[in-house]
Amino acid sequence: MNAFQRLIMHSGVITSTLLAGCAVGPDYRAPQAVTPAQWRTIHAASASTPTTLVDGHADLQQWWTRLNDPLLDALVNEAVAGNLDVATAAARVREARGVLREAGGALYPSLNATGGFTRFGAGSSAVTTGSTASTTTSTLGSSGPTNLFQAGFDASWEIDIFGANRRALEAARDSYDAAQWDRRTALLTLIGDVTTRYVQARGYQARLALARETAASQQETARLTRVRYQAGATSGLDAANASGEAQSTLATIPALEASYAQTVHSLAVLTGRTPDALIERMDAPANATPPVPAPALPVPRGVPADTLLARPDVRAAERRYAQYTARVGQAEAARYPRVTLTGTLSTSGTQLGDLARHSSIGWSIGPSVTIPLFDAGRLKAAVDIADAQREQYLIAYRSAVLTALTDVENASVSLAREAERTQSLQLSADAYGEAAKLAHARYESGSTGFLDVLTADRSLYSAQDTLIQSRVSVTTDYIALNKALGGGWDGDTDASVR
Template sequence: MHLPKFVPNVQRAAALLALGAGALLAGCAVGPRYQAPHADVPAKWSTQAGATAAQPDLHQWWLRLNDPLLNALVDEAVRGNLDVATAAARIREARAFANQSDSARYPSLNGTAAYTRAGAGPNAIAGLSSTPESGTASPGSPTHLFQAGFDASWEIDLFGARQHAFEAAREGLDAAQWDLRSTLLTLIGDVTTRYVEARGYQARLALARATAHSQEETARLARVRYTAGSTSGLDVANSAGEAQATLAEIPALEAAYAQAVHSLSVLTGKPPRALLARMQQTQDVPTPPLPVALGVPADALLSRPDVRSAERRYAQSTARVGEAQANRYPRVTLVGSLGTSGTQFGDLARHSSIGWSIGPSVTIPLFDAGRLKAAAEIADAQRDQSFIAYHAAVLAALQDVENASVTLSRETERAEGLQHAADSYSEASTIANALYRSGSTSYLDLLIAERALFAAQDALIQSRVRIATDYIALNKALGGGWDGPIAPD
């Protein structure tokens, strides 16, 4: 298309206006400038028992439990968990929103084209119809009109509203990415915890079945001795009742085991019964390596994705305050249009009628009954809430580490005591069994010894499960999560 010589002048005028707007932009932007919040944290943890102050190694910490099946389940969960998929979709949403906000800072250009075919009937009034002398067809002959053009507009971000909106969207994208990391951290902690619990239930089931079998043998011996007249019916009744009482605990343990495996299956994105076959073979409860390095509190805040997300949300709300404040000021928009028309398509490039317009428009909020002021106050209050939420996340992170550390330390001490108790009760049970079989003691002594041994061994298994889960909780509290590749978002 051949345009008139005055079109470059239009372009120069637009460029001058753009340069002038850019010069004003730096000096007219309104709104608070973001400053990262300061977190008042202690120099060291209050409890170092059972832990070291060295820098913690959080890289794939679950591998140190030395369980290949657990490692495989963690990988499957990262790929198949629905919460992770949702968090990844939210990243895509936040990225698209950031791109949308970024594009609003630039000019928009729209092209238009139209074709009109019109005519009048043979009985049309001559004075109102077109004539050949006027360049158009006579009545009864159709006319043609071709039109083409461009419309452009650019809202000059004089007070920074568009810039603040883009910053808010960009901070929201950062927060969404940290939210994904937080979801992965929680997921891996849940997978490892459910796995440890399932292995614990398996160990308790094996103990209960072995104890019930031993008690049934004792009950059989009591019946033999009763038949021979060497014991009373009281021993028979007590021994049978004790065996049945132990057997009665098995269904509850089986149900708890099934629930743990069902939960583990769902965490990996599979149906509840999907892992029953893979978990069927009994394995020991994973034993974590101790002690655990804690580092310093400031390191935990840098590693915790929920704290990092809360800080990004605070930055986002700060940008929204600036956007709301800038919306209270006038808006300057540079608009322009260029159009051409002709009765034939070829005329658009040669003998067309060309028109153009360019100039700024200003929108000044004179009266809105306090709507824009209220919007700024809302944004400011939301910023305060984000600031409080950040400090709440910091305190929660510190509390999580302190709680997990002290719990792991005390449970380790408790397990040592339970191990000694189980060893002593095992020896007592062996002696009581031998004495009862030789007829040197009553069944009551054997009953007391077997009950104490079963309770001590069961408590020891539960303590080992707690140590493993406390180890998991401590690594979660320190910010240990998935740091490898994930499915493309």
């Protein structure tokens, strides 16, 4: 029986011992999350108010496409491909995958090849030491230099009797899963931020268009009032009030322009570009202000238990709890003996070709045991630390569950109530529009004073501006609800991550 056969035979014995061993420490059990059977029902304030929420199955796949805005869809795709936070999350996935492969390799034997060459002359005594064998050769009295070639193999295998390496592999696998969920969290956050910024930008554009249109109308009214004043048909007070009202509306435009520019700059950075990269694409053509994207209502929410499965932050928190459960076992196993099987095979000869034919062969195989006897409580403290970390991640998981449930309920209330508010604001704006027409007609006929016109125009502009802001809020609440439900990207971002 040669050396390799003996090594294989001993490996089989050790494998049987390993299979009989057990992994110390707690086995992972998924924590139970207490969730309500269904979401709190949001009742409409009146029969005329449209239903905004239903309990049907939540369709979360590419939810932003239901806003029916091709430019928004394109920007989301560009952001997923170019955002730096998503790229960082993808790199962390690759890092975790490498750690997983490294941890898996610790379960298998390692094999190294060694080689050496020594040349020594006559009248000398040489001791040659390779990495696997020691050979002493005396050359006293030899007539010339002598060559010595050496080659060999050495193998080692830590027998994972108490499961230290298996627990490390469990922890690495759970960490890899958590990194993947973190990446999905980054995508969910990114898509929500891109969509929100886009809707806000469209809202600022609509408000700017309204302010400019209103200011132009008020300036025309001020001009006509001055003409009437010069003709003696009205007082100087009316002319001054008309001019002041027009200037007051014009004063709101610079602030809106600044807010619009800042929002577009932020949107460009989210897509991984410089702040000014989207100005031209977002600018509306003349007389064609894009509408504020509006969601299709009602929105199905599903059930709370489904949300916990869809929310990537909750899934990541659960995987980290599993990871640190495995680390408790890893720390516990360090308190037990470690058994390592080592083996060497070496051959030497004076000619290179002799290594395979006429060479001296040496081998060795045997186990070694390391038993921790005294460490002043260091290993026990490591177990206590790991157990405390595990408890922290259990608390973090429970906190993530409560946060997820709260996010959905808050977004549901906001969306439902804002939709009601929008409907009332629309009726208010319609009424003020009619009042403004009547005020102008009565003023032209001399039946009322200019103050009534001024009040009606101011009320109309305020109502229309507030209505635009409410429509933006409805859409942003819709975005927040889809984020809270766990909706996000369902495609690939980086081929190296798959």
